Amino acid sequence: xxxxxxxxxxxxxxxxxxxxxxxxxxxxxxxxxxxxxxxxxxxxxxxxxxxxxxxxxxxxxxxxxxxxxxxxxxxxxxxxxxxxxxxxxxxxxxxxxxxxxxxxxxxxxxxxxxxxxxxxxxxxxxxxxxxxxxxxxxxxxxxxxxxxxxxxxxxxxxxxxxxxxxxxxxxxxxxxxxxxxxxxxxxxxxxxxxxxxxxxxxxxxxxxxxxxxxxxxxxxxxxxxxxxxxxxxxxxxxxxxxxxxxxxxxxxxxxxxxxxxxxxxxxxxxxxxxxxxxxxxxxxxxxxxxxxxxxxxxxxxxxxxxxxxxxxxxxxxxxxxxxxxxxxxxxxxxxxxxxxxxxxxxxxxxxxxxxxxxxxxxxxxxxxxxxxxxxxxxxxxxxxxxxxxxxxxxxxxxxxxxxxxxxxxxxxxxxxxxxxxxxxxxxxxxxxxxxxxxxxxxxxxxxxxxxxxxxxx
Amino acid sequence: xxxxxxxxxxxxxxxxxxxxxxxxxxxxxxxxxxxxxxxxxxxxxxxxxxxxxxxxxxxxxxxxxxxxxxxxxxxxxxxxxxxxxxxxxxxxxxxxxxxxxxxxxxxxxxxxxxxxxxxxxxxxxxxxxxxxxxxxxxxxxxxxxxxxxxxxxxxxxxxxxxxxxxxxxxxxxxxxxxxxxxxxxxxxxxxxxxxxxxxxxxxxxxxxxxxxxxxxxxxxxxxxxxxxxxxxxxxxxxxxxxxxxxxxxxxxxxxxxxxxxxxxxxxxxxxxxxxxxxxxxxxxxxxxxxxxxxxx
Numbered sequence: 001x002x003x004x005x006x007x008x009x010x011x012x013x014x015x016x017x018x019x020x021x022x023x024x025x026x027x028x029x030x031x032x033x034x035x036x037x038x039x040x041x042x043x044x045x046x047x048x049x050x051x052x053x054x055x056x057x058x059x060x061x062x063x064x065x066x067x068x069x070x071x072x073x074x075x076x077x078x079x080x081x082x083x084x085x086x087x088x089x090x091x092x093x094x095x096x097x098x099x100x101x102x103x104x105x106x107x108x109x110x111x112x113x114x115x116x117x118x119x120x121x122x123x124x125x126x127x128x129x130x131x132x133x134x135x136x137x138x139x140x141x142x143x144x145x146x147x148x149x150x151x152x153x154x155x156x157x158x159x160x161x162x163x164x165x166x167x168x169x170x171x172x173x174x175x176x177x178x179x180x181x182x183x184x185x186x187x188x189x190x191x192x193x194x195x196x197x198x199x200x201x202x203x204x205x206x207x208x209x210x211x212x213x214x215x216x217x218x219x220x221x222x223x224x225x226x227x228x229x230x231x232x233x234x235x236x237x238x239x240x241x242x243x244x245x246x247x248x249x250x251x252x253x254x255x256x257x258x259x260x261x262x263x264x265x266x267x268x269x270x271x272x273x274x275x276x277x278x279x280x281x282x283x284x285x286x287x288x289x290x291x292x293x294x295x296x297x298x299x300x301x302x303x304x305x306x307x308x309x310x311x312x313x314x315x316x317x318x319x320x321x322x323x324x325x326x327x328x329x330x331x332x333x334x335x336x337x338x339x340x341x342x343x344x345x346x347x348x349x350x351x352x353x354x355x356x357x358x359x360x361x362x363x364x365x366x367x368x369x370x371x372x373x374x375x376x377x378x379x380x381x382x383x384x385x386x387x388x389x390x391x392x393x394x395x396x397x398x399x400x401x402x403x404x405x406x407x408x409x410x411x412x413x414x415x416x417x418x419x420x421x422x423x424x425x426x427x428x429x430x431x432x433x434x435x436x437x438x439x440x441x442x443x444x445x446x447x448x449x450x451x452x453x454x455x456x457x
Numbered sequence: 458x459x460x461x462x463x464x465x466x467x468x469x470x471x472x473x474x475x476x477x478x479x480x481x482x483x484x485x486x487x488x489x490x491x492x493x494x495x496x497x498x499x500x501x502x503x504x505x506x507x508x509x510x511x512x513x514x515x516x517x518x519x520x521x522x523x524x525x526x527x528x529x530x531x532x533x534x535x536x537x538x539x540x541x542x543x544x545x546x547x548x549x550x551x552x553x554x555x556x557x558x559x560x561x562x563x564x565x566x567x568x569x570x571x572x573x574x575x576x577x578x579x580x581x582x583x584x585x586x587x588x589x590x591x592x593x594x595x596x597x598x599x600x601x602x603x604x605x606x607x608x609x610x611x612x613x614x615x616x617x618x619x620x621x622x623x624x625x626x627x628x629x630x631x632x633x634x635x636x637x638x639x640x641x642x643x644x645x646x647x648x649x650x651x652x653x654x655x656x657x658x659x660x661x662x663x664x665x666x667x668x669x670x671x672x673x674x675x676x677x678x679x680x681x682x683x684x685x686x687x688x689x690x691x692x693x694x695x696x697x698x699x700x701x702x703x704x705x706x707x708x709x710x711x712x713x714x715x716x717x718x719x720x721x722x723x724x725x726x727x728x729x730x731x732x733x734x735x736x737x738x739x740x741x742x743x744x745x746x747x748x749x750x751x752x753x
Contacts, residue, residue, distance in 0.1 A: 087501050106501070109719035113499040204699075259587040262610035265699040266585065267578045269609075333502075414499060416512065416723035417519035419713065422702060429700035435612045436701070 038070040041339050044086075044093040046079045046102075049290045050155075050374050051361035055097070061351050062343060069339065080104035087115075092333045095340040097154070099326040100140060100408055101208065107327070111143050111150070111411040117330040120149045122341050127348060132156065132377040138407030139228050140325050144457065145410055153325035154347045155356070156377040158307075158397035158404070159209040160321060161284040162277065162291060165306035165389075175283075177308060181246055184311045188255045191283055197257035199250055200282035202270035204425040207247070208408075210286045211424070213310050213322040214243045216405040229410045230453040235445040242313060244445065248438035251431040257282040261429045271295070278303060286310075288324055289390050293372055297365065305389045309402065321397045323406045325377065353381050412455040423448045490732070493725040500721030512726035522727065524702055525710040526734075528616060532688045532706065533738075535620050537680040540627045541673065547628065548635035549661055553647075563636075567629035574687075578694040581622045585609050609696065612703045619691055619704050623684065626691075631676055638672040639665060667751050674746045678739045685735055707731050 041062075045055040052075050059071045076082045079098050083106065086093065100107045110116050123136055135141070135156060141149050168177045175191070178184040188198030201207060216224040219239035227234040234240045249255070257276055263269030274295055276282045292305055309319045328347060330340045346352060356374040363370065375382050375394060382394035397404050409420065419426075427444060430436035436444075494512055498505035516522055547566060551559050569577065584591045585608035593605040608618045642665065650660050689708035692698060698705035698713070708731060715724025 084501055088503070103717065105717035105719065109499050109501055109717075112719045113502050113504060115502045259607070259610075261700050262585070262587045262607045265615070265696045266582045266609045267575075267694050268582065269586075272586070414497075414719040414723075416515045416718075416720045417521060417714065419521065419718060422521075422698075426699060426701050429610075430612070433607075433610055433612050433700060435703075 038068055039336060039339060041069055041071045041095065041336055041343060042074065042093040043071050043095050043097075043343065044074040044076075044079060044083060045097040046099070047075045047077045049293060049361075049372075050359060051372065053361070054356060054359045054374065057355050058347075058352055061355060062346055065346070065351075066339075066342075071343075080106035087331075092331050092335065094334045094336045095328060095330050095343050097326070097328045100151070101324075107151070107329070108411065109414075110329075110331070112414045115332050116150045117332045117334065117337065118148045118150055119152060119330055119341055119344060120147075122152065122344050123149050127345065130348060130378055132379060132404070134404065135323075135325065135377045135406060138405075139410050140327065140406055140408045143408075143411040145229055151327040151329050152344045152347065153377050153406075154328045154344075155326040155374050156406070157288045157290070157324045157326075157375070158321050158393045159213075159286065159288045159324050160307045160309050160393070160396075161210075162287045163284050163306050163308070164277065164280065165304035167280075167283070168306065178311055180315050181311045181313055185249065185255070187283070192254070196280060197282045198255040198284065200257040200260045200273045200276050200285050201264065201428075202273045202285065202287065203264045204428045205421055206286045207425045207428055209288070209322045209324055210310055211243070211247070212405060212407065213320050214246065215239070216320040216322075216403075217310065217317065218242050218313055221403075221405065224405060224407075228407055230412075230449045230456060232449065232453060234449055235442055240445075241442065244442045245438055246313075247428065248431050248441060251428050253432060253434075256432050261432050264429065271298075289393055292389065293361065293370070296363070296370070307389070307393045307396065309396065319402045320405050321402055323397060323404050325406055348376065348378055352376065353378050354384075357381065357384055409452075410456060412452050413457055415451060415455050418448070418451060420448075420452075487732070490725050490728050493722055494729045496722040496725075497720075498722045499719045500715060500724075505722070508722070512723050513730075515723065516726055516730065521702060521705065522707070522710060525698075525705040525707045528703075528705055529685065529688060529707045531616065532620055532623065533681060533684045535617075536623050536627065536684045536688075537677070539620075539624045540631055540680065541676075543624070544628050544631035545635055545666075545669075545673070548632045548639055549665060551632075552636055552639040553657065553661075553665075563633075566632055569626045570629040572626075574690045574694055577622060577626055578691070581618070581695065585618055610700055612700065615696065615700065616704050619688070619695060622695065623687060623691055626687070627680075627683070631679075634676060635669055635672065638669045642668050670748070671750050674743070677742050677746060681735055681739050681742065685731065707734075 043055075043059065047055075055073060055075055059073045062071055063069060074082065074093065079096075080102065081104075083093070083096070083098070098107060107116075123131075128136065135153050136149050139145060141151050141153055143150055166172050167174045174194075175187055176183075178187045184198070191198055212224070212228070215227045215234075219227075219237070223237075223239055227240070235244060257273070259276070260273055260282075263272045271294070273282075274285065274287070274291060275298055277285050278295060278299055287307075289307070292299075309321045312319055328344055330337065330344065334340050353376045356376050359372050359374050360369050361372040362368070371386070373385055373390065375385065382391065382398075385391040385394065396402060423444060427436055427441050431438070431441060493505075495507060495509060496505040497508050497511070547562075551563055572580075583589075587593055587605075587607050587610070590608070592608060596602065596605045606614055609615055646664050647660055650664060655663065685706075685708060688706045689712070692704050692706050692709045693712070696704045698709055707727065711724045711727035711731065714720045714727060718724075
């Protein structure tokens with residue numbers, strides 16, 4: 001009898017003990033050094049559309065050039081969640097590849113918390129001379145607008161309106177490519193008669209690039225820079241009003257493919273919207289060159305993608321193209337700051353530029369390997385691309401009469417109860433469903449800008 | 458004496474693991490939520506500033522939160538009413554009805570409950586799709602084109618599309634619960650009633666319903682808690698609050714504020730409000746449905 005009780009007691013103790021053991025953290029390694037004397041560089045990278053292989057190759061290349069360094073690569077498609085835990089536990093990575101504009105808003109939050117290191121010294125004159133002009137002189141690299149670089153743009157992609165090239169060129173040409181918004185909407189009326197909608201968008205968030213571009217197109221770079229820094233008059237000015245009205249007109253049921261909003265708000269529905277461009281139900285959508293790979297499985301053979309800059313407001317203006325960048329950054333609490341900076345610099349070396357251009361991804365469904373070149377913002381990198389749609393987008397962005405614009409809304413202090421994406425882009429769904437008018441949208445933006453300006457640091 | 462003491466020690470030891478688990482994973486986190494709601498923090502690094510009740514003050518004037526709360530209440534009320542009616546009805550039919558394949562229906566009704574939310578979201582995505590979806594295609598097939606809608610886009614409809622999915626998912630679970638308590642009612646009551654000439658409907662309201670009342674009361678609390686939780690999962694996967702906040706629910710809003718807006722402390726304040734809301738609501742429902750329990 002007594003034996004039984006003792007056993008039960010022991011078992012419960014064992015249970016409690018194992019449970020508590022599970023909560024303990026694992027043993028800490030000695031400060032950034034391994035037994036063999038090598039310095040450990042902790043590199044956390046987001047595994048997204050560019051695949052996993054490229055980061056492993058870069059890891060190897062860096063180790064080859066730095067024999068005394070061991071790069072510890074942490075790859076994850078849910079990097080934000082992993083990092084959140086790591087930061088809480090004080091296990092801070094030395095260098096991170098995770099870009100702005102992700103659904104999780106992780107980098108934005110890091111910036112609001114001032115937890116990202118100033119890496120201006122990486123971008124000395126020599127390196128700057130190697131890079132595509134202006135790529136580090138915008139809010140996506142200098143989030144606080146204080147002239148200091150915190151986010152290193154390591155990948156850049158021109159964005160624009162994507163369409164089926166064969167409808168506008170070649171033997172089966174049906175329409176002329178519009179250059180101004182007037183022509184664009186005229187084309188919309190013409191296409192409507194043929195039963196095709198002018199426009200669709202995967203999700204309202206895809207309007208970000210379009211909106212940045214439109215601001216620059218409407219008022220030039222100075223106006224754009226003021227707008228992303230929440231200038232009070234942004235939306236009441238003539239230029240701002242022009243942008244709001246054009247978006248409202250574009251989002252009206254007259255021009256938007258009817259199922260757009262429903263698909264945009266359903267699980268995985270953004271692909272159906274993208275498919276509608278391939279299937280000829282809509283003519284244009286805002287996107288970047290990743291859409292080619294994203295839709296490869298359902299694109300019929302012989303289909304040709306094309307990309308154009310969003311239209312101009314007047315025929316005699318220069319065109320603007322918004323280039324989207326992906327960033328690498330160093331946490332302010334990183335242990336091996338100098339080595340991490342060295343690693344960031346390494347991203348612009350010829351070795352990495354070539355590795356990125358030769359990147360391949362494996363399709364998880366079909367196991368087929370296909371080329372997925374990544375373009376580094378180093379001068380001349382895009383010239384080495386194979387001829388085709390992707391190269392065309394880079395050529396377009398650097399051709400005469402085209403100006404590149406990059407960046408993002410300036411970072412503010414956290415504003416409780418405010419959702420930037422929903423306020424600025426989410427409302428576009430409401431413009432389509434008739435829940436909101438252009439004037440209400442303008443007012444919402446004016447109010448938001450006022451609030452944002454108060455919270456700029 | 459000695460025996461009593463060792464017995465007590467034994468009981469204590471047996472309870473210890475459960476108590477430790479409860480304290481560690483339920484009490485401490487809950488207290489932590491209350492504590493964190495008084496701070497301004499981003500949630501990634503450990504920086505925090507004490508701001509007292511500031512978060513709650515902001516909350517009162519936050520239109521998005523009020524809209525999310527409104528949607529949550531609408532969902533709780535509608536899901537509760539519709540699910541009770543349908544689940545009790547189906548349970549009564551399966552319990553008292555004399556038709557073939559009762560077991561088959563029981564299984565069919567229960568299936569939605571064992572499906573994962575992601576699968577359910579997929580199913581409803583396929584049902585609500587405006588051009589290829591089951592619903593609109595069916596309406597067109599029976600020449601009711603006028604009724605075809607953009608189920609996931611129209612601001613006045615989309616919340617009901619989510620509510621329908623929630624009800625569809627919940628019926629089976631509650632039906633099984635009601636069936637269990639109906640099966641416990643002695644059959645002679647029905648026999649006696651039918652000898653007195655009572656119809657099935659009369660029997661349902663005079664016998665079945667009063668006798669399963671205490672069971673229904675218990676499930677009311679379940680409805681409140683599970684609807685608050687499930688509405689978050691459904692909304693997060695099906696619509697993520699869109700279009701334009703029309704399907705936003707309180708927990709999803711809390712998640713967005715805490716994890717994507719960098720307002721972790723504010724998110725925790727929302728959590729506190731939801732916690733108190735569900736607690737108080739469950740208390741009120743429990744109080745007003747209190748009546749004499751019939752026994753058999």
